Amino acid sequence: MSITPYDLSTPAFQRGFTVLAKLLDKAEAFAEDKKIKPEILVNARLAPDMLSLAGQIQRMSDTAKGAAARLTGTAAPSFADDETTMADLRARIEKTTAYLASVPEAAFEGAEDRTVVVKTRGGELSSSGKDYLLTFALPNFYFHLTAAYAILRHNGVAVGKLDYLGRA
Template sequence: MPLTMYRLSIPAFTRGFSALGGILDKAEAFASDTGIPLAELFEARLAPDMLPLAGQVQRASDTSKNAIARLTTLEAPRFPDDEQSFADLRGRIAKTVAFFESVKPADLEGSESREVTLNFTKLKVSFSGEDYLLKFVLPNFYFHVTTAYDILRHKGVPIGKPDYIGSLD
């Protein structure tokens, strides 16, 4: 099977969110077992200028779903960043994955050469679709998933590399 933009994106995002959901489940169980308030985990951050756990999940969702929209003619669903609980975060993950389930391989055909332009505060950057996915989207997505993992690990949640990697089948 050839390597396609679909195979490089949708399965990676779906797998990442599956692992993230499992990590959130373990965090909730940890809080219940230890008596740590869920809010302490929900609002935890690695550094004062970094987003808390909820923000990491929100950015992973936004990065991935907006990338698919930019690479196709599909419209990404919009979610307000108003999650207040672990259940809300799992709901956001579920809605994001539901969007990915609606994407067909044909939707991404030819997107490797599609021009994608991002406007940052003082910088405008244009990419080919392939470079956008490989050099910006996937690193950004994994940064936020990894940071969510790191926040919970730092707070003592008993998770390890197999929780992050997920199933190998």
């Protein structure tokens, strides 16, 4: 059995967004129960210099879209980072997962050997598709999913490890 770049990326990203949507369900229920505006959670952050919940979700989206595009040599859709409500965040998740679903598995053929260039604040990073996926895209995606989980947990939303892992 061989595992392809598609196998390691698209299904993992889609599952991560499914987990995230369930975390948002719990966040909305928490906000309703505590009679707080859900936007308080949307704007919550763990530290002053960290992204808010909205920012974490935007980076998850950008990472997943960017990975699919870079690995297939295509262009990703651009989304404005203007989400301010839970509904906005859910729409971002839906647009991202719809894009991921639109990229055919066959487009990932040869992705492990494709040269991928990522522009960062510190300059350009160039690597093989395999290295990009395993050492940048997946860790970055899960970093932001973990941060989103931690923001909700820190603010009192009753989420635990199995919520993060997603029940299979």
